[in-house]
Amino acid sequence: xxxxxxxxxxxxxxxxxxxxxxxxxxxxxxxxxxxxxxxxxxxxxxxxxxxxxxxxxxxxxxxxxxxxxxxxxxxxxxxxxxxxxxxxxxxxxxxxxxxxxxxxxxxxxxxxxxxxxxxxxxxxxxxxxxxxxxxxxxxxxxxxxxxxxxxxxxxxxxxxxxxxxxxxxxxxxxxxxxxxxxxxxxxxxxxxxxxxxxxxxxxxxxxxxxxxxxxxxxxxxxxxxxxxxxxxxxxxxxxxxxxxxxxxxxxxxxxxxxxxxxx
Amino acid sequence: xxxxxxxxxxxxxxxxxxxxxxxxxxxxxxxxxxxxxxxxxxxxxxxxxxxxxxxxxxxxxxxxxxxxxxxxxxxxxxxxxxxxxxxxxxxxxxxxxxxxxxxxxxxxxxxxxxxxxxxxxxxxxxxxxxxxxxxxxxxxxxxxxxxxxxxxxxxxxxxxxxxxxxxxxxxxxxxxxxxxxxxxxxxxxxxxxxxxxxxxxxxxxxxxxxxxxxxxxxxxxxxxxxxxxxxxxxxxxxxxxxxxxxxxxxxxxxxxxxxxxx
Numbered sequence: 001x002x003x004x005x006x007x008x009x010x011x012x013x014x015x016x017x018x019x020x021x022x023x024x025x026x027x028x029x030x031x032x033x034x035x036x037x038x039x040x041x042x043x044x045x046x047x048x049x050x051x052x053x054x055x056x057x058x059x060x061x062x063x064x065x066x067x068x069x070x071x072x073x074x075x076x077x078x079x080x081x082x083x084x085x086x087x088x089x090x091x092x093x094x095x096x097x098x099x100x101x102x103x104x105x106x107x108x109x110x111x112x113x114x115x116x117x118x119x120x121x122x123x124x125x126x127x128x129x130x131x132x133x134x135x136x137x138x139x140x141x142x143x144x145x146x147x148x149x150x151x152x153x154x155x156x157x158x159x160x161x162x163x164x165x166x167x168x169x170x171x172x173x174x175x176x177x178x179x180x181x182x183x184x185x186x187x188x189x190x191x192x193x194x195x196x197x198x199x200x201x202x203x204x205x206x207x208x209x210x211x212x213x214x215x216x217x218x219x220x221x222x223x224x225x226x227x228x229x230x231x232x233x234x235x236x237x238x239x240x241x242x243x244x245x246x247x248x249x250x251x252x253x254x255x256x257x258x259x260x261x262x263x
Numbered sequence: 264x265x266x267x268x269x270x271x272x273x274x275x276x277x278x279x280x281x282x283x284x285x286x287x288x289x290x291x292x293x294x295x296x297x298x299x300x301x302x303x304x305x306x307x308x309x310x311x312x313x314x315x316x317x318x319x320x321x322x323x324x325x326x327x328x329x330x331x332x333x334x335x336x337x338x339x340x341x342x343x344x345x346x347x348x349x350x351x352x353x354x355x356x357x358x359x360x361x362x363x364x365x366x367x368x369x370x371x372x373x374x375x376x377x378x379x380x381x382x383x384x385x386x387x388x389x390x391x392x393x394x395x396x397x398x399x400x401x402x403x404x405x406x407x408x409x410x411x412x413x414x415x416x417x418x419x420x421x422x423x424x425x426x427x428x429x430x431x432x433x434x435x436x437x438x439x440x441x442x443x444x445x446x447x448x449x450x451x452x453x454x455x456x457x458x459x460x461x462x463x464x465x466x467x468x469x470x471x472x473x474x475x476x477x478x479x480x481x482x483x484x485x486x487x488x489x490x491x492x493x494x495x496x497x498x499x500x501x502x503x504x505x506x507x508x509x510x511x512x513x514x515x516x517x518x519x520x521x522x523x524x525x
Contacts, residue, residue, distance in 0.1 A: 102445050104445075108438075113356055115360075116363060167415040188353035191353040192354070
């Protein structure tokens, strides 16, 4: 039973006061959550659906599934990109209607690749690499809380993530192997993208939003080591893909695009 | 060229060379790529509890996990993917990720967590293939590993109990099967006329689900409705694992699909 179940209300239009919740941007949010949030924001902008981004320290606990981000639309709360895509589809907004069955299968497969490789790698680097966990992840994750709650919550989250990594067989990996996996994933994405503007020719789909969210966040986030960002910057078509989406859908945010100094 | 290749895996039943998905992936790939493997089933040995299955031994090298083993075989020049374009290689990675994320949890559940299937099929099978006293230990250890894997990866709060997760993982798995069916279409293999590593992975995951005599499985009935996937499995069994061809090493270049039996 999917907790994000909703009653399709196609009759109700998208309200003006739809909000997206995420953790505090400056101090608290981590790489993986920032990537997921940016993916959802990109998707909603591609659909032309307005949404306000609100930062809350307890966003993770407010979310119905415990995952970031979640959106509050009318009287419904939906979290994670997959259910949000289904939700907007029920309201009549979809980016992948023009795809045939085989293309849709491909799109879903590539989205799983991104979740399986990129998101898992982000979580690994954040929580299983001791240097990053100690210098960045634990302090940031627990910044809104006072002692001793901050320590307890940070270590609890770290333990949860490490348990998950062990369950899927990533527990024994080294950082170098994880970087290599990310490179292979980016190579697959780069080859699939080729010279097209978007993954499925001329129109963006949720896959483009997801890839943009992750790649852009990795490139523009400062970690203990810049190796991950460097590996991605090695793929020029992915860089120009990110820049294109940033300019097309996010240009009102910053005049000088953040990516301009990398291309 | 290379030292002798030896594969440790679980034995076969139900018309399959091995009942274990990951072992089946490696066996299928070795047939597709023409690698001659000596298959050493770990049934009835103490390796049922000590070995991590599947395991490839080549000289001094020991390789585990299907993806690593396939990578090793490719480095030894047993490559079933050499005809694929770069884009098809990328598609392979994506579809394998889809199988891992969407299908594997439901397969684990069907065989190891579902009470009826586990007590009537899986546990007796694995217990009968393990030496005393491991027959008391091996099946339950694998079952609890499967349950914890499902809960840890899919059962995030507030879905703490397995009954709540079940609905989600089965609907994801059925969708995954549908997507594979759309992608395969009417072709014999996923990429053209000769099988590749993606075919090996799909075969490895689907064949046990298709062939096992499960007392109760909605997922199996769903799979049996998808004719092109069932024909895909039967075709590979007939061409590469038939009785007339037990050590059948089909060279990768020949269009073996046309003349399966000599």
